[in-house]
Amino acid sequence: xxxxxxxxxxxxxxxxxxxxxxxxxxxxxxxxxxxxxxxxxxxxxxxxxxxxxxxxxxxxxxxxxxxxxxxxxxxxxxxxxxxxxxxxxxxxxxxxxxxxxxxxxxxxxxxxxxxxxxxxxxxxxxxxxxxxxxxxxxxxxxxxxxxxxxxxxxxxxxxxxxxxxxxxxxxxxxxxxxxxxxxxxxxxxxxxxxxxxxxxxxxxxxxxxxxxxxxxxxxxxxxxxxxxxxxxxxxxxxxxxxxxxxxxxxxxxxxxxxxxxxxxxxxxxxxxxxxxxxxxxx
Numbered sequence: 001x002x003x004x005x006x007x008x009x010x011x012x013x014x015x016x017x018x019x020x021x022x023x024x025x026x027x028x029x030x031x032x033x034x035x036x037x038x039x040x041x042x043x044x045x046x047x048x049x050x051x052x053x054x055x056x057x058x059x060x061x062x063x064x065x066x067x068x069x070x071x072x073x074x075x076x077x078x079x080x081x082x083x084x085x086x087x088x089x090x091x092x093x094x095x096x097x098x099x100x101x102x103x104x105x106x107x108x109x110x111x112x113x114x115x116x117x118x119x120x121x122x123x124x125x126x127x128x129x130x131x132x133x134x135x136x137x138x139x140x141x142x143x144x145x146x147x148x149x150x151x152x153x154x155x156x157x158x159x160x161x162x163x164x165x166x167x168x169x170x171x172x173x174x175x176x177x178x179x180x181x182x183x184x185x186x187x188x189x190x191x192x193x194x195x196x197x198x199x200x201x202x203x204x205x206x207x208x209x210x211x212x213x214x215x216x217x218x219x220x221x222x223x224x225x226x227x228x229x230x231x232x233x234x235x236x237x238x239x240x241x242x243x244x245x246x247x248x249x250x251x252x253x254x255x256x257x258x259x260x261x262x263x264x265x266x267x268x269x270x271x272x273x274x275x276x277x278x279x280x281x282x
Contacts, residue, residue: 003041006225008157009180012134014105015072016220017240018044020186020229022051030056033231035064038071040237046186046227048076048109049094058099073098074227076109076138076160077123079274083115087122091131106132107160110270111144117151124153134158138186139267142175158182163224164190165200165215165254166261173224184225189215191263199253207244217242218254 005013019037024030030053034045047057054075061071075098081090095101106126108119123135136158140148149155159176163169163185176183189195195211204214212228216239219226228239246254265276 003043006182006223008134008182009155010134010157012104012157014134014158014182014225015042015044016225017216017242018042018046018072018074018184018225018227019236020227021045021047021053021057022186022229024051024053024056024229024231027056027059029231030060031063032233033236034060036233036236037240038064038066040240042236042240043070044072044074044104044227046074047098048107049078049081049090050076050109054094054097058097062099068100072104073100074105074107075103076107077119079110079112079270079276082108082112082119084118084122084125086115087119088126091122091126095131102130103132105134105136105158107136107138107156107158108140110139110265110276111137111141111267112274113271114274116147116271120148120152127154136160136181139265139270141267142172144267144271145175145179145181155179156181158184158225160184160186160227161267162187162262162264163219164188165194165197165218165257166190166259167263168255168258170255170258173222177223182225183223184227185219186227187263188219188224188226188228190261193261193263194257197257199257203246203250203253207246209244210238212239213242213244214246215254217244217246218251221246221251 019042126132136156138160
């Protein structure tokens with residue numbers, strides 16, 4: 001991989017900028033967006049059982065004839081698939097849909113109290129069996145990670161969470177860093193709610209970039225990996241062109257925009273109920 005990567009705690013390398021496939025729900029759309037993204041330089045492609053598009057992504061990657069070792073595939077265990085046996089069976093099915101013998105990264109999509117430790121044990125087993133190279137979690141708080149540490153043989157190397165200027169999760173990012181966990185931002189642009197901010201517009205104009213590019217660069221300079229998504233070819237390309245730098249003052253000004261404003265589910269509610277209570281169309 002020629003693009004910028006970060007070394008995970010298990011020694012594997014992960015691209016810092018990936019492409020999210022949430023809401024890409026037809027084969028034609030997947031073919032178009034993934035080809036555009038690959039040509040633009042993306043090598044990490046993020047999917048999930050919940051998205052119901054693993055088969056589309058697998059078919060696209062076969063059509064593009066990309067060598068498997070040139071791409072990084074992430075998927076996630078859905079809430080309904082959790083538990084030790086269910087997780088292993090569901091990932092075997094995911095691998096068939098993705099037409100690959102292994103995942104580069106497997107995440108638990110949301111913490112679920114009922115299957116909290118069993119699901120993680122299944123991920124450790126899948127890694128041991130060579131079906132997964134790296135294992136991590138998504139939407140885990142520091143408290144969830146501390147709880148996991150009491151029984152885990154190895155800790156997650158990635159924690160993928162909602163993170164954007166209106167929800168900068170600075171304490172969680174610092175916690176993850178301290179524990180050698182890479183924070184990866186889903187919804188790095190806050191589902192678009194941050195794009196109309198006047199200060200960000202002025203700062204972006206100063207750098208001759210879009211507000212989206214500005215925010216993505218802000219993430220990277222904080223050591224946070226990102227998986228922006230778009231169905232628009234020009235934006236897909238633009239979101240990967242981040243060869244400029246923000247000053248410490250500029251980064252600090254963006255930090256001050258934090259409102260603790262979620263656009264997605266609260267992990268604590270999902271943990272207790274085992275269910276998501278809102279899904280978004282964009």
